[in-house]
Amino acid sequence: MAIGAARLKKAIASPLDVKVGDRILFGKYTGNDINIDDQEYLILREEEILVKRSAELPKRASGKK
Numbered sequence: 001m002a003i004g005a006a007r008l009k010k011a012i013a014s015p016l017d018v019k020v021g022d023r024i025l026f027g028k029y030t031g032n033d034i035n036i037d038d039q040e041y042l043i044l045r046e047e048e049i050l051v052k053r054s055a056e057l058p059k060r061a062s063g064k065k
Contacts, residue, residue: 007046016046021055 006013018024030048034041 018046018049018052019055023053023055024049025051 004016006015024044026044026048027050031042031044034043
């Protein structure tokens with residue numbers, strides 16, 4: 001849905017590896033659930049992401065013709 005602008009490490013901002021549209025996998029008990037206007041959101045730290053698939057990668061070709 002959306003991401004922050006940067007992460008802070010020792011008071012230095014560095015860009016995130018995750019972009020809007022990327023598909024990610026994360027652990028079952030990671031992140032924090034919040035509700036805003038009856039909509040549920042999950043807030044994650046970048047360190048909690050296990051796998052990321054970039055939105056820029058082409059989809060895998062199917063072997064069927």
